[in-house]
Amino acid sequence: MTQLALVIDLNVCVGCHACVTSCKEWNTSGVAGFLSDDNPYGKDPTGTFFNRVQTFEVGEYPNTQTVHFPKSCLHCEDPPCVPVCPTGASYKRAADGIVLVDYDKCIGCKYCAWACPYGARELDEHQKVMKKCTLCVDRIYDELLPPADRRPACVMACPTSARLFGDVHDPESQVSKAISENGGYALMPEWGTQPANHYLPRRKTEIRVRVEDLERVDNPLKVDGKLPRPRPDEPSLDDVTSW
Amino acid sequence: MRPAFSVLLLTTLLGVGQGLFFAVYCIQVLEHFEVRVGPAGTLFYPLAAAISLALLVGGLAASFFHLGRPERAWRSAAMWRTSWLSREVIVLPALMGCVFLYGVGHWLGWRARPIALGVDATLAIGAVGTLLCLLLFLCTGMIYACLKFLQEWHTPLTVINYSLFGCASGLMLATAYAAVVEPGLVNYIAAWAAGFTLAALVTRGASLVRNARLKPRSSLQTAIGVKHPRIVQKAQGAMGGSFNTREFFHGASDGFVRSIKWWFLVAVFPVPLALLGLGLAAGAPALLAAAFVVQYLGLLAERWFFFAQANHPQNLYYQQIS
Numbered sequence: 041m042t043q044l045a046l047v048i049d050l051n052v053c054v055g056c057h058a059c060v061t062s063c064k065e066w067n068t069s070g071v072a073g074f075l076s077d078d079n080p081y082g083k084d085p086t087g088t089f090f091n092r093v094q095t096f097e098v099g100e101y102p103n104t105q106t107v108h109f110p111k112s113c114l115h116c117e118d119p120p121c122v123p124v125c126p127t128g129a130s131y132k133r134a135a136d137g138i139v140l141v142d143y144d145k146c147i148g149c150k151y152c153a154w155a156c157p158y159g160a161r162e163l164d165e166h167q168k169v170m171k172k173c174t175l176c177v178d179r180i181y182d183e184l185l186p187p188a189d190r191r192p193a194c195v196m197a198c199p200t201s202a203r204l205f206g207d208v209h210d211p212e213s214q215v216s217k218a219i220s221e222n223g224g225y226a227l228m229p230e231w232g233t234q235p236a237n238h239y240l241p242r243r244k245t246e247i248r249v250r251v252e253d254l255e256r257v258d259n260p261l262k263v264d265g266k267l268p269r270p271r272p273d274e275p276s277l278d279d280v281t282s283w
Numbered sequence: 284m285r286p287a288f289s290v291l292l293l294t295t296l297l298g299v300g301q302g303l304f305f306a307v308y309c310i311q312v313l314e315h316f317e318v319r320v321g322p323a324g325t326l327f328y329p330l331a332a333a334i335s336l337a338l339l340v341g342g343l344a345a346s347f348f349h350l351g352r353p354e355r356a357w358r359s360a361a362m363w364r365t366s367w368l369s370r371e372v373i374v375l376p377a378l379m380g381c382v383f384l385y386g387v388g389h390w391l392g393w394r395a396r397p398i399a400l401g402v403d404a405t406l407a408i409g410a411v412g413t414l415l416c417l418l419l420f421l422c423t424g425m426i427y428a429c430l431k432f433l434q435e436w437h438t439p440l441t442v443i444n445y446s447l448f449g450c451a452s453g454l455m456l457a458t459a460y461a462a463v464v465e466p467g468l469v470n471y472i473a474a475w476a477a478g479f480t481l482a483a484l485v486t487r488g489a490s491l492v493r494n495a496r497l498k499p500r501s502s503l504q505t506a507i508g509v510k511h512p513r514i515v516q517k518a519q520g521a522m523g524g525s526f527n528t529r530e531f532f533h534g535a536s537d538g539f540v541r542s543i544k545w546w547f548l549v550a551v552f553p554v555p556l557a558l559l560g561l562g563l564a565a566g567a568p569a570l571l572a573a574a575f576v577v578q579y580l581g582l583l584a585e586r587w588f589f590f591a592q593a594n595h596p597q598n599l600y601y602q603q604i605s
Binding site: 124225 | 284352359369429520
């Protein structure tokens with residue numbers, strides 16, 4: 041079974057919000073209608089977003105790290121928002137595991153938002169229906185687009201490739217390998233929601249310089265057996281040959 | 284959580300309506316088994332059913348104000364297999380239908396014409412209605428109790444409190460009602476009203492103690508997956524607030540929340556009980572009515588506190604507007 045998801049590398053994310061604006065641009069222009077904004081240039085700007093980048097400071101000065109943390113719907117494998125929906129507007133697609141809202145069925149009761157521990161759902165204040173990340177479902181299957189563009193808008197926009205997109209149930213996929221090889225983790229594992237989206241932790245980036253990188257050593261080609269030692273009075277070439 | 288006034292009205296009005304119907308039906312059952320609690324005239328049952336129905340309709344009307352798209356509310360009966368909200372949406376109209384038929388049956392004098400085994404139609408309809416009453420208490424409570432990460436709500440005490448508060452306030456109203464319509468029943472119903480109020484005091488007290496000792500299972504560490512004891516949010520991705528900051532924060536000060544707690548503890552329990560005792564001693568229906576009104580206002584405060592106390596884990600992501 042397929043479970044599409046994002047893997048977000050916190051080690052690479054620079055907090056530029058390109059994914060946020062790209063997401064907003066794509067999803068406010070689609071067939072599902074706009075993502076409304078109020079007072080975009082006023083005192084208290086507010087609006088509906090599928091994706092937000094938050095910033096956390098970890099540690100105590102001077103030993104601090106800034107963690108930029110993009111947050112969108114995690115497309116849980118056991119989504120708590122789906123069973124509580126009274127109308128069936130919230131559903132998880134069996135084919136690819138995307139959790140979606142049918143805007144034509146949603147009654148705007150906000151119960152699904154209460155049932156999401158991640159705060160991934162936002163009520164559109166003008167359409168009065170619940171909205172959330174669709175993994176750009178209207179884009180990733182669009183055969184009019186070149187194959188390279190059939191990815192979520194946020195993934196396309198990320199300048200540092202901090203966002204990976206793929207099937208986390210396929211062990212050979214790029215995202216599965218990224219999770220298993222780089223210590224990918226899920227958010228709030230204590231609630232058993234099994235989020236499909238994973239995050240890759242901050243990692244210490246070290247440049248390892250070995251002695252061999254700086255100085256030529258004996259037998260660099262790893263030829264077995266002892267080499268004939270040149271007599272002390274004989275000239276030698278790089279300690280390998282002697283004549 | 285931000286307490287929505289429509290939901291406060293919905294849950295409290297439904298509780299009173301259910302409790303009133305429950306009380307009246309119990310009187311009829313006692314009469315049926317010839318337990319002498321006092322004679323009930325022809326007006327007692329149909330009028331009580333009408334009041335109960337009006338309260339249930341009022342609750343339903345209040346619920347529409349909570350919806351963004353009320354014109355689609357009919358869709359919400361679809362997912363009864365999984366959603367307690369959907370189940371409530373089915374049980375509530377069914378109960379309203381039962382209460383309506385129950386009142387009409389009494390009004391038309393069906394009681395004098397037993398169907399079988401000495402049981403008349405109103406007794407049978409009332410039995411179904413009482414079952415639906417209990418189911419509705421279960422549904423209303425479980426809407427909140429089933430959300431496991433709202434730890435303040437995720438306890439059987441939530442369902443028990445909703446049921447006991449509904450019965451207590453309904454019985455309080457029934458006491459005042461009986462004082463006007465059927466004074467012979469007042470002492471009997473008042474005793475049950477006091478009993479349910481005291482029972483609610485025990486269970487609500489238990490949930491207050493439980494919630495005071497809760498340790499949140501989620502933390503900023505599990506929320507972003509960084510294992511460091513000191514994490515501070517610097518930006519939440521929006522500068523002017525969002526749905527997440529509006530829906531999940533009540534915005535009141537700790538002192539205000541604490542004062543609401545003491546207000547409801549006083550207004551729901553000791554004051555109505557004292558008014559009930561005074562009203563019975565003085566034989567004054569106005570005091571009994573005041574007991575109900577004070578308790579109902581107290582229950583609004585109780586429900587406000589119930590929502591305000593629930594701390595949603597999503598709030599961890601919305602601590603700071605940069």
